[in-house]
Amino acid sequence: MSEFLFEIGLEEVPARMIASAEAELARRVTTLLERERLIIAGAEVKSYSTPRRLAVLVSGVAAKQExxxxxxxxxxxxxxxxxxxxxxxxxxxxxxxxxxxxxLKTVETPKGEYLAATSLKPGRTAAEVIAEALPKELAGIYWAKNMYWRPGKSERFVRPVRWMVALLDDAIVPVEFAGYTASNATYGHRVLAGPNAITLAQPVEYAATLEKAFVLADVEARRHKIRKALDHVCRTLPNTRWREDHELVDKMTHLTEWPSVIAGGFEVEYLTLPEEVLVTVMRDHQNYFAVESADCKLAPHFLAVLNTVAKPEGEAVIRHGNERVLRARFNDARFFWEFDQRVPLLERVELLKKVTFQKELGSYAAKSERVSELCKRLANLVIQRLMDLEYNALLDAASLAKTDLTSELVKEFTELQGIVGGLYARAQRFSPVTADAIYDHYLPTSMDSPIPRTVEGQILALADKADTIAGMFSLGLEPTGSKDPFALRRAANGIVKILAESKLPLTLSEIALCSASDAVKPRIIAFFAERVDFYLREARGQAYDVVKAVLAVGGDDVRDAIARAEAVTGARSSADFAAISAAFKRMKNILAQASEVKMQDVDLALLNAPEEKALAERSAVVAASVEALQDERRYDESLVEIASLRPQVDAFFDAVMVMAPEPEIRANRLALLARITGDFSRIADFSEIVVAG
Structure with a gap:
């Protein structure tokens, strides 16, 4: 059993691309070895990455194919x-x-006698197979953006290749890619270790050897080191803690090879600026961690993650440089904040006519008018269903929501759109309800982010997203395959998430009907249905067959679909429920294959077998009970009632032949099955549930 190490060294790769590429390289190498019969059962695969390298170590590789x-x-x-x-x-x-x-031998086939032979294909060495196949796998790695870097050469990669390592135990595997041939030489930290190559004697030495050269190749080890360093440095700032930020920790993990942390500070006077502005400048523009006091208020400090270890005198210089840059950014933010206040939001409404939303859909002023009209329609539905909201505050928010796009602060810090509008509305004495709705109306930005806090904010967010979807669909610009240039899937996901996690009494079809023309409504409703499927599986963790069963009945009311899915998931482990699901599949197949009219009343006089009489009587009683429970959305109890039919269903199929030779009896039994499947299919199509065996 051998160990195989492969490393490809590159110019610095963008942080956002590294994690997926590391996983893909590991998967491709593993698949290659499995396909070529070179991996041994129980083999361990470990992947590594830094901004300058991707690597995979496989312990359990056969030296030769059988x-x-x-x-x-x-x-x-x-x-x-x-x-x-x-x-x-x-x-x-x-x-x-x-x-x-x-x-040669002769064998008998359905077509007659044919010649046959047993060909013995000699196994090739692992080194020979890897050297031949691995370059194709490297070329197949997906990158969001590729580049050419060698004049006259056709290969493309995320960044120029600088070295490769390929070791099978202590032997070099001559993998060739992008003009390089793999060796046993890697490179340490660009600054701390210098430009000299480092020779690897065995694959197992990889991580330890690089660590001596100031490279933590293990991603989790680097992440742990950053978090420990943040904690340690923050303890030097009395009564403070660094503000938890998983995304920034992840980003800095992929931006560094040998991370360390230093603290810096800024003048207290900058704390008069909104916290959101200060944190955005630190986080999104400088990759600094914000520091807060024990009462969760922003403190005049920041933490910076370095990709080096500086001596005390060098650390002071680095700190001073970081503070100087941050001070300049804060001064810009303060200037823009004060400058923008000279033009009230109400006056900025007119300026939106000069800001294009989409060339065929017009300006943001036109979009704001459409969103306002849509807010009125949705708000009226909500009010009719006895939910309180501040109507005028919502309409104010709808008309002002996009005005911050004309502000200098948003032009400089685009991440703050919406947030700045809410802050300006608050500073200009608009209603808190209006300000909060504007502040939140881009939410949710992902499946992990929260929905708007208020009913008004939720309606405004729905209207804004629905208007974008309706407009793009009307132009034939709906998503296709993996392409979604206008982020319409994200917008639809946001609509589904708001309906799922709020108390708004609205359905997806109502949003489509209020926002879109008759020509595109069916397509938008189908698009929403796809997003409900995605939400149930990805956000709620429901099994694919449960989702399919539930959405076969309908997913227009998102919260209702969630409740039904959760009830089915809770009940599916029951033996009675599994048996009923199998029986429903059988009923559905019988009904699908029958040619007689099935939707007729059941004639009790034609039920001559005791088992079918028992099923008809018991199912009618259960149907009445289930209908009452379903009207109250007590789906768990409904499923228990439905599962209680198992004895009668089992007895029916054991003793009764549905497709009886007598036409009247056969039609009557089909009508009974049709009635049962109809009565008990309001929660889910149970025939879609996968049952063992």
Whole structure:
């Protein structure tokens, strides 16, 4: 059993691309070894990455493929032999199979007798297979953006390749890619270790050798080091803690090879600026961690993650440089904040006419008018259903929501759109409800982010997203395959998430009907249905068959679909429920194959078997109980009631032949099955549930 190490060294790769590429390289190498019969059962695969390298270490690689015996079928016996003598066809087949003519045999097939041979394909060495196949896998790695870097060469990669390592135990595997041939030499930290190559004697030495050269190749080790360093440095700032930020920790993990942390500070006077502005400048523009006091208020400090270790005198210089840059950014933010206040939001509404939303859909002023009208329609529905909201505050928010796009602060810090509008509305004495709705109306930005806090904010967010979807669909710009240039899936995901996690009494079809023209409504409703499927599986963790069963009945009311899915998931472990699901599948198949009209009343007089009479009587009683429970959305109890039918259903199928020879009896039994499947399919189509066996 051997160990195989592969590393590809690159110019610095963007942090956002590293994690997926590391996983893909590990998957491709593993698949290659499995496909070529070179990986041993129980083999361990470990991947590594830094901004300058991707690597994978496989412990459990066979040194050589096993010989492969392959059965080959040749020409028919009639063609292969003439008067007992092998013809050229037989000779050619023997040569192809790598055997003598005498070793050929005759086998019987459905088409008659044919020649056959057992060809022994000698196994190749692991080094030979890897050297041949791995370059194709490297070229196949997906990158959001590729580049050419060698004049006259066709290869593309995320960044220029600078070295490669390929070791099978202590032997170099001559993998060739992008003009480089792999060796046993890697490189440490660009600054701390210098430009000299580092020789690896064995794959197992990889991580430890790089650590001596100031490179933590293990991603989790680097992440742990950053978090510990943040904690340690923050303890030097009395009564403070660094503000938890998983995304920034992840980003800095992929931006560094040998991370360390220093603290810096800024003048207290900057704390008069909104916290959101200060944190955005630190986080999104400088990659600094914000520091807060014990009462969660922003403190005049920041933490910076370095990709080096500086001596005390060097650390002071670095700190001073970081503070100087941050001070300049804060001064810009303060200037823009004060400058923007000279033009009230109400006056900025007119300026939106000069800001294009989409060339065929017009300006943001036109979009704001559409969103305002949509807010009115949705708000009226909500009010009719006895939910309180501040109507005028919502309309103010709708008309002002996009005005911050004309502000200098948003032009400089685009991440703050919406947030700045809410802050300006608050500073200009608009209603807190209006300000909060504007502040939140881009939410949710992902499946992990929260929905708007208020009913008004939720309606405004729905209207804004629905208007974008309706407009793009009207132009034929809906998402196709993996392409979604206008982020319409994200917008639809946001609509689904708001309806799922709020108390708004709205359905997806109502949002589509209020926002879109008749020509595109069906397509938008179908698009929403896809997003409900995605939400149930990805955000709620529901099994695919449960989602399919629930959405077969309907997913227009998102919260209702969630409740039904959770009830089915809770009940599916029951043996009675599993049996009922299997029975429903059987009923559905019988009904689908029958040609008689099935949707007729059941004639009790024609039920002559005791088992069908018992099923008809018991199912009618259960149906009444289930209907009452379903009207109250007590789906868990409904499923228990439905599962209680198992004895009667089992007895029916054991004793009764549905497709009886008598037409009237057969039609009546089909009508009974149709009534049962209809009565009990309001929660889910139970025939879609996968049952063991």
């Amino acid at each position: 010989d492969l015996a392959e059965e080959m079928l040749g020409p028919s016996a009639k063609i292969a032999y003439k008067d007992g003598v092998a013809t050229p066809a037989a000779v050619a087949f023997a040569k192809k199979a790598g055997v003598t003519v005498e070793a």
